[in-house]
Amino acid sequence: MGRHDGFVVFCPDTAPGERVRVKVRKRKRRHAEAELLEILETGPDRIAPPCPYVPRCGGCRLQHLEYDVALDGKRRQIAEHLARIGGLSDIEVRPAEPAANPFNYRNKMEYSAFETPDGVRLGFHERGRWDRMVALEACMLATPLGNAARDTVAAWAQEEGLTGWDRREHTGQLRHVVIREGVATEELLVTIVSTSGCEEAVDRLEERVTGNHPELVGLLHSVTDGVAESTADLPTRVVWGASRFHERVRGVTLELSAGAFFQTNTLMTETLYEHVVQAAQLDGTQVLYDLFAGVGSIGICLADGAREVVAIEIVADAVEDARRNALANGVENHTAIAGDVRVVLRERGEQLPRPDVVVVDPPRAGLSGGACRRILEAAPPVLVYVSCQPATFADNAKRFVDGGYRLEYVQPVDMFPQTPHVEAVARFVRSD
Ligand SMILES: C[S@@+](CC[C@H](N)C(=O)[O-])C[C@H]1O[C@@H](n2cnc3c(N)ncnc32)[C@H](O)[C@@H]1O
Numbered sequence: 191m192g193r194h195d196g197f198v199v200f201c202p203d204t205a206p207g208e209r210v211r212v213k214v215r216k217r218k219r220r221h222a223e224a225e226l227l228e229i230l231e232t233g234p235d236r237i238a239p240p241c242p243y244v245p246r247c248g249g250c251r252l253q254h255l256e257y258d259v260a261l262d263g264k265r266r267q268i269a270e271h272l273a274r275i276g277g278l279s280d281i282e283v284r285p286a287e288p289a290a291n292p293f294n295y296r297n298k299m300e301y302s303a304f305e306t307p308d309g310v311r312l313g314f315h316e317r318g319r320w321d322r323m324v325a326l327e328a329c330m331l332a333t334p335l336g337n338a339a340r341d342t343v344a345a346w347a348q349e350e351g352l353t354g355w356d357r358r359e360h361t362g363q364l365r366h367v368v369i370r371e372g373v374a375t376e377e378l379l380v381t382i383v384s385t386s387g388c389e390e391a392v393d394r395l396e397e398r399v400t401g402n403h404p405e406l407v408g409l410l411h412s413v414t415d416g417v418a419e420s421t422a423d424l425p426t427r428v429v430w431g432a433s434r435f436h437e438r439v440r441g442v443t444l445e446l447s448a449g450a451f452f453q454t455n456t457l458m459t460e461t462l463y464e465h466v467v468q469a470a471q472l473d474g475t476q477v478l479y480d481l482f483a484g485v486g487s488i489g490i491c492l493a494d495g496a497r498e499v500v501a502i503e504i505v506a507d508a509v510e511d512a513r514r515n516a517l518a519n520g521v522e523n524h525t526a527i528a529g530d531v532r533v534v535l536r537e538r539g540e541q542l543p544r545p546d547v548v549v550v551d552p553p554r555a556g557l558s559g560g561a562c563r564r565i566l567e568a569a570p571p572v573l574v575y576v577s578c579q580p581a582t583f584a585d586n587a588k589r590f591v592d593g594g595y596r597l598e599y600v601q602p603v604d605m606f607p608q609t610p611h612v613e614a615v616a617r618f619v620r621s622d
Pocket of ligand 1: 532
């Protein structure tokens with residue numbers, strides 16, 4: 191962020207203390223958004239990005255900054271959103287927990303396939319472009335195993351002569367490749383997303399991918415002929431092995447369906463959950479709600495300290511995973527309910543035990559007004575909010591403060607180094 195005659199201008203790829211020439215792309219009432227044209231004076235915190243695809247690739251945006259500076263920027267971003275959107279200016283926002291693994295941390299990669307004059311390639315969208323792609327030989331956020339698996343699939347696609355998906359014409363065969371890993375378990379699950387008619391080619395991938403990667407536990411094939419870019423909720427067949435894989439966090443082994451959410455940085459999930467444990471302060475007597483539970487990981491990891499755990503999650507497969515995971519880890523005080531948090535709390539809230547501690551971990555959109563109201567009605571003495579989006583968190587925080595809670599502190603955790611994304615754990619307590 192910079193200022194021109196006092197007017198705020200947001201411009202990516204800049205660093206603190208720089209003088210730059212920019213082109214304004216969007217002008218709004220209070221700020222403008224601009225594109226960097228030239229660095230006139232380099233700031234002291236700028237470094238050479240280690241990845242050759244920066245800045246063309248849309249994946250990373252902070253590789254040009256000293257890590258400490260990027261980290262502090264994340265803390266300030268949360269504090270500024272709380273003040274500006276939530277009107278909460280005196281909140282303790284603690285220094286961000288640094289990532290133990292600033293590179294090679296992603297346990298899930300979704301590559302887009304596209305056509306080039308040299309045949310099909312795998313990569314990411316160019317920054318800000320839906321129609322232009324960057325072909326990748328390696329990604330510094332993927333793990334070595336993830337990179338190797340992508341190479342195997344890319345070589346197979348070229349040898350098969352498959353065509354890459356054309357996003358303008360909606361033609362082509364190979365659309366996406368999704369690579370998921372259990373980092374702690376060294377298990378690999380590969381999903382090929384293509385248009386119909388590629389079944390035989392995908393069958394021929396089996397031998398190559400199992401041969402190259404003994405870590406492989408499953409090869410899946412999802413088919414779509416529609417125009418939407420989604421890789422989720424598609425008809426999927428198991429080509430080889432299983433449709434699930436395992437990950438381990440805080441000593442708990444979790445089974446994950448191909449489509450179920452899991453935190454993308456396994457190592458830092460340990461740290462994130464440790465902060466949830468500290469914020470929840472369970473003593474064995476409380477009823478814990480794990481809302482937006484995914485495969486049940488938070489509730490299962492914390493179940494030891496609770497009398498009872500109630501997990502609510504909207505994706506049916508993930509709820510099945512959560513039930514299986516509780517059983518497999520010998521957790522008996524755990525109930526997983528499928529449904530929308532807002533609806534389940536409204537329709538079944540009376541039959542459920544009253545919560546002493548509620549943990550919410552919503553998607554980036556944050557909690558809906560209805561979900562906030564249902565939680566306020568449930569009135570837990572302690573609310574732990576795990577946020578992946580500071581703006582929606584600030585809006586929700588205001589609702590809880592207006593509803594009678596005090597926001598004790600916010601602890602940012604860097605789950606997504608090299609990107610502007612920020613994760614945080616916040617502890618609210620009822621003030622009456
Ligand atoms: C950020 S993830 C958190 C998952 C889990 N707590 C973890 O640590 O892995 C958010 C989860 O909320 C689920 N979800 C999204 N909207 C929901 C809703 N309205 N009601 C219940 N669950 C929802 C998603 O399917 C996803 O699993």
